[in-house]
Amino acid sequence: MVEIRELNNGVRLIMDRSEDVRSAAVGIWVGTGAASEREDLSGVSHYIEHMLFKGTEKRSARQIAEDVDRIGGVSNAFTGKEATCYYIKTLSSSMDKGVEILLDMITGSVFDEEEMDRERKVILEEIKMVQDSPDEDAMDRISELVNSGNAVGNSILGTPESLAGIDRNRIMEYFRAQYTRDSIVVAAAGNFDPDSLAAQIEEGLAVLPPSKEKPARERKPYVQGFDVRVRDIEQTHICLACPGISLADDRYYAMVLMNNIFGGSMSSRLFQNIREQRGLAYSVASMNSFASDSGFFNIYAGISHEKAEEAVEAIRYELNLLKEKGVTEDELAMAREQVKSSYIFGLENVNTRMFNLGKNKLLLDRYYDPDEVLASFDQVSRENIAEMADLLGAPEDFCAVAVTGKDLDLERMVKGC
Numbered sequence: 001m002v003e004i005r006e007l008n009n010g011v012r013l014i015m016d017r018s019e020d021v022r023s024a025a026v027g028i029w030v031g032t033g034a035a036s037e038r039e040d041l042s043g044v045s046h047y048i049e050h051m052l053f054k055g056t057e058k059r060s061a062r063q064i065a066e067d068v069d070r071i072g073g074v075s076n077a078f079t080g081k082e083a084t085c086y087y088i089k090t091l092s093s094s095m096d097k098g099v100e101i102l103l104d105m106i107t108g109s110v111f112d113e114e115e116m117d118r119e120r121k122v123i124l125e126e127i128k129m130v131q132d133s134p135d136e137d138a139m140d141r142i143s144e145l146v147n148s149g150n151a152v153g154n155s156i157l158g159t160p161e162s163l164a165g166i167d168r169n170r171i172m173e174y175f176r177a178q179y180t181r182d183s184i185v186v187a188a189a190g191n192f193d194p195d196s197l198a199a200q201i202e203e204g205l206a207v208l209p210p211s212k213e214k215p216a217r218e219r220k221p222y223v224q225g226f227d228v229r230v231r232d233i234e235q236t237h238i239c240l241a242c243p244g245i246s247l248a249d250d251r252y253y254a255m256v257l258m259n260n261i262f263g264g265s266m267s268s269r270l271f272q273n274i275r276e277q278r279g280l281a282y283s284v285a286s287m288n289s290f291a292s293d294s295g296f297f298n299i300y301a302g303i304s305h306e307k308a309e310e311a312v313e314a315i316r317y318e319l320n321l322l323k324e325k326g327v328t329e330d331e332l333a334m335a336r337e338q339v340k341s342s343y344i345f346g347l348e349n350v351n352t353r354m355f356n357l358g359k360n361k362l363l364l365d366r367y368y369d370p371d372e373v374l375a376s377f378d379q380v381s382r383e384n385i386a387e388m389a390d391l392l393g394a395p396e397d398f399c400a401v402a403v404t405g406k407d408l409d410l411e412r413m414v415k416g417c
Contacts, residue, residue, distance in 0.1 A: 010181040024190030027087035031183035035151035043158015056108035103204035134403040142239035187358030190350040236404040244295035254384035
């Protein structure tokens with residue numbers, strides 16, 4: 001049974017309690033991420049996420065880690081385009097202590113300057129790690145390219161230059177401006193006492209500022225772009241992308257099913273036709289990326305340098321075939337069962353339940369009942385899939401990125417000229 005409370009301190013609390021498990025997961029979701037940042041502060045939300053594990057007025061960084069281990073908990077955090085989440089999973093008997101640790105991190109972190117200098121170096125290594133992973137580099141760059149000029153295209157990690165300019169005063173100023181009670185959702189799933197959790201959150205977050213300004217984000221028109229990055233690597237990694245739909249769009253369910261049919265599973269068209277039948281790629285897939293006000297559709301392929309052009313031509317062929325011929329009833333039925341099964345399997349994990357609750361409440365200010373979600377997938381028709389295929393536009397209008405060991409004319413390949 002899901003319960004939503006608006007606490008007296010302005011924090012929204014959403015809880016999914018179940019007596020059938022002996023664990024609980026709690027996440028503190030903050031409505032700030034890369035999309036909230038100015039260019040000169042690029043990466044600051046992610047920097048703050050790291051720093052909240054680096055010591056509070058009560059605990060050193062080591063003590064935070066030891067206190068989580070002492071209760072057998074698992075704690076972590078992540079930063080996205082629109083949200084930052086700090087979470088912990090514990091046995092039900094230790095949930096109060098786990099929540100106290102999270103609250104201490106959120107409200108008592110000291111942002112020690114020496115720790116900041118050390119952690120800046122850690123993040124710089126993280127940036128290098130992404131650059132050394134050509135598939136991740138291609139994925140990051142395509143997100144920036146397809147969202148060029150828009151806030152959701154901002155880099156999560158930032159750049160060496162932007163990080164160098166973020167000192168303690170600037171990080172504290174950003175923290176105080178963004179970590180406000182009206183921008184926080186606390187999500188919990190599992191076996192716990194709702195009243196005890198509500199009282200703990202009510203008191204624990206009361207010290208944060210009450211509210212912040214939330215300027216509307218203007219959406220600039222899509223502009224096609226290309227980027228080829230030549231490195232000393234043995235494989236070419238290509239991403240093709242175009243604008244999609246937002247997380248709030250009623251056509252979300254049709255878009256998810258279309259993606260599953262096209263390139264989201266091992267039985268999908270991309271995997272079967274491009275990898276299994278033609279042997280053009282070891283890894284090939286499509287995926288959706290959803291934000292609260294926008295989204296994009298992305299296709300990735302890892303291929304040999306010599307097969308890059310043939311693979312792009314094959315992807316273009318599959319996109320055109322999807323638009324011209326649509327999908328079969330059998331494909332739709334199979335995709336529907338795959339997606340529904342994945343959704344239900346996820347609900348059997350308290351962490352996944354907490355993530356679904358927190359993300360939807362923070363970004364969309366609503367809760368999706370599982371029966372509603374399953375019924376929405378059941379209602380998707382072949383005509384709905386065709387509408388989504390048309391929304392993608394022509395393959396020659398897609399953005400494209402290649403991280404490759406051999407220079408190539410990516411624009412010509414995508415446009416087929």
